[in-house]
Amino acid sequence: MNQRTFEVEGxxxxxxxxxxxxxxxxxxxxxxxxxxxxxxxxxxxVVGLLGPNGAGKTSILSAVEGLVAPRAGRVAVAGRxxxxxxxxxxxxxGVQLQHTAFQPDLTLAxxxxxxxxxxxxxxxAAGVRQGLNRVGLGELxxxxxxxxxxxxxxxxxxxxxxxxxxxxxxxxxxxxxLDPQSRRELWDRxxxxxxxxxxxVLTTHSMEEAAAxxxxxxxxxxxxxxxxxxxxxxxxxxxxxxxVRRVAHGQPTLEDVFLALTGGAEQ
Amino acid sequence: xxxxVGSRQVPSAGQALGLMASAELAAMAHNRRSLLWTTAVPVxxxxxxxxxxxxxxxxxxxxxxxxxASMIGxxxxxxxxxxxxxxxxxxxxxxxxxxTTPVPASLILVVRALTALLAILIQFLVVVAVAAFAYHVHxxxxxxxxxxxxxxxxxxxxxxxxxxxxxxxxxxxxxxALARMALMVSLFMTGVLLRLSAxxxxxxxxxxxxxxxxxxxxxxxxxxxxxxxxxDWQHAAGLGGWILVAGFVGVAAFRWEGADGSS
Numbered sequence: 015m016n017q018r019t020f021e022v023e024g025x026x027x028x029x030x031x032x033x034x035x036x037x038x039x040x041x042x043x044x045x046x047x048x049x050x051x052x053x054x055x056x057x058x059x060v061v062g063l064l065g066p067n068g069a070g071k072t073s074i075l076s077a078v079e080g081l082v083a084p085r086a087g088r089v090a091v092a093g094r095x096x097x098x099x100x101x102x103x104x105x106x107x108g109v110q111l112q113h114t115a116f117q118p119d120l121t122l123a124x125x126x127x128x129x130x131x132x133x134x135x136x137x138x139a140a141g142v143r144q145g146l147n148r149v150g151l152g153e154l155x156x157x158x159x160x161x162x163x164x165x166x167x168x169x170x171x172x173x174x175x176x177x178x179x180x181x182x183x184x185x186x187x188x189x190x191x192l193d194p195q196s197r198r199e200l201w202d203r204x205x206x207x208x209x210x211x212x213x214x215v216l217t218t219h220s221m222e223e224a225a226a227x228x229x230x231x232x233x234x235x236x237x238x239x240x241x242x243x244x245x246x247x248x249x250x251x252x253x254x255x256x257x258v259r260r261v262a263h264g265q266p267t268l269e270d271v272f273l274a275l276t277g278g279a280e281q
Numbered sequence: 282x283x284x285x286v287g288s289r290q291v292p293s294a295g296q297a298l299g300l301m302a303s304a305e306l307a308a309m310a311h312n313r314r315s316l317l318w319t320t321a322v323p324v325x326x327x328x329x330x331x332x333x334x335x336x337x338x339x340x341x342x343x344x345x346x347x348x349x350a351s352m353i354g355x356x357x358x359x360x361x362x363x364x365x366x367x368x369x370x371x372x373x374x375x376x377x378x379x380x381t382t383p384v385p386a387s388l389i390l391v392v393r394a395l396t397a398l399l400a401i402l403i404q405f406l407v408v409v410a411v412a413a414f415a416y417h418v419h420x421x422x423x424x425x426x427x428x429x430x431x432x433x434x435x436x437x438x439x440x441x442x443x444x445x446x447x448x449x450x451x452x453x454x455x456x457x458a459l460a461r462m463a464l465m466v467s468l469f470m471t472g473v474l475l476r477l478s479a480x481x482x483x484x485x486x487x488x489x490x491x492x493x494x495x496x497x498x499x500x501x502x503x504x505x506x507x508x509x510x511x512x513d514w515q516h517a518a519g520l521g522g523w524i525l526v527a528g529f530v531g532v533a534a535f536r537w538e539g540a541d542g543s544s
Contacts (some may be wrong), residue, residue: 080380080381081377101291101383102383104381104382104383105291107381109378111377111378111381115373115374115375115377116378117304117370117375118373119311120307120308127300128300128301128303129378129382131292131296131297131300132292132300132301132379132382132383132384133291133382134290134291134292
């Protein structure tokens with residue numbers, strides 16, 4: 015199944031951008047973590063951010079989430095500028111952070127009720143249970159977050175990010191630590207969400223995941239965009255590149271392109 | 282005006298406060314065993330203190346012990362509970378996650394302070410109940426209401442100091458160490474560990490102006506039903522000063538992000 019082709023329900027009209035990033039600069043002191051990055055994400059589209067550690071992926075997400083103030087550039091979520099209208103912009107977001115973070119003493123049911131409520135989505139006990147069942151955690155509804163395994167915590171974090179059906183989901187390495195079954199289930203959930211019109215920004219170190227999920231990729235290196243395009247386009251575009259030929263074992267793959275563009279082949 | 286997102290509506294500050302408070306109270310209920318142990322501290326101080334009194338000692342001595350024990354309990358809860366929990370939230374990334382929602386994350390500080398204050402008040406009522414049951418001292422409703430107000434003031438001073446610790450530490454481990462140190466200093470200043478009469482006059486004077494002593498003295502006077510003297514009003518002003526200064530610095534220096542970027 016090609017999971018990258020999604021039809022937005024009730025589609026026909028051109029998809030609206032749910033994220034617009036223009037000339038984004040994020041700096042920590044004198045270090046530019048993100049340097050003049052621009053891209054957009056439309057409703058019903060998955061954009062994968064690829065890059066080695068320190069490439070600026072999480073900094074871009076932090077700027078969209080409003081957690082760091084950009085030094086320059088513009089970020090708008092569903093048409094709302096994150097600096098001018100932070101509440102309106104955040105109301106459109108669903109966020110899964112790289113390091114899952116919830117109150118350890120609350121049960122899963124309490125956490126889902128709380129975070130759905132903070133996004134304006136009032137859930138009764140049945141709604142909470144239904145949500146937990148969807149990610150296979152229904153049986154653990156009364157267990158505390160601190161008692162879950164890493165994979166279970168990831169699934170809960172994803173549910174908390176998506177339960178209010180946001181316009182834009184930011185998923186920072188969502189499958190890290192998941193077993194293959196859970197990873198596939200999560201891919202299916204993301205596909206379902208995208209089919210209902212949510213735009214997704216996904217960071218990952220897995221080329222398999224990027225190729226399976228993303229309709230477009232943005233390859234970052236040292237805070238700058240090195241290349242953008244569909245996985246197939248990127249391979250076709252760079253397959254004759256000497257750097258790619260050097261690292262490829264046979265037919266060039268997306269991973270070969272990634273390694274060549276991000277300097278991984280030299281290390 | 283609140284933001285509407287499709288069929289959803291961003292919760293008002295009051296609604297968000299209610300949601301967070303309900304979650305924090307649930308977390309407190311999960312940890313009721315630790316709350317019970319914390320409440321045992323002032324009860325034990327009361328029982329130990331009262332056991333050293335001669336039979337027939339006037340009730341005022343019992344009330345003084347109730348006041349001191351309650352304020353020590355408030356500082357145990359405020360310093361250890363509030364400070365370490367908040368730094369733990371920052372370290373785990375709970376703050377960061379809350380800040381990605383459309384509601385102001387600062388509400389979590391308000392909610393944590395309110396729940397800690399509630400625990401402090403419950404603890405005080407338990408100590409008064411034990412004193413009434415075991416030592417037959419019964420406050421009038423007026424004195425009890427005044428006592429609750431003073432305990433709230435004392436509790437606020439403990440929370441203001443705790444906020445200062447939260448602002449100055451990046452990790453839960455260092456916050457716990459600093460909170461324990463502040464608690465030991467507070468205990469020392471109450472004279473529980475070393476009788477104040479054995480101290481040099483200067484240090485006795487310093488001890489008199491520490492938050493725990495100020496609050497204890499005020500609470501004692503209130504529970505005895507005495508009209509506040511000039512000295513009591515000075516103590517109240519001193520306590521208010523501690524709350525304002527420590528609270529202001531603690532909030533102004535507060536950082537959502539830890540030293541390593543955790544938040």
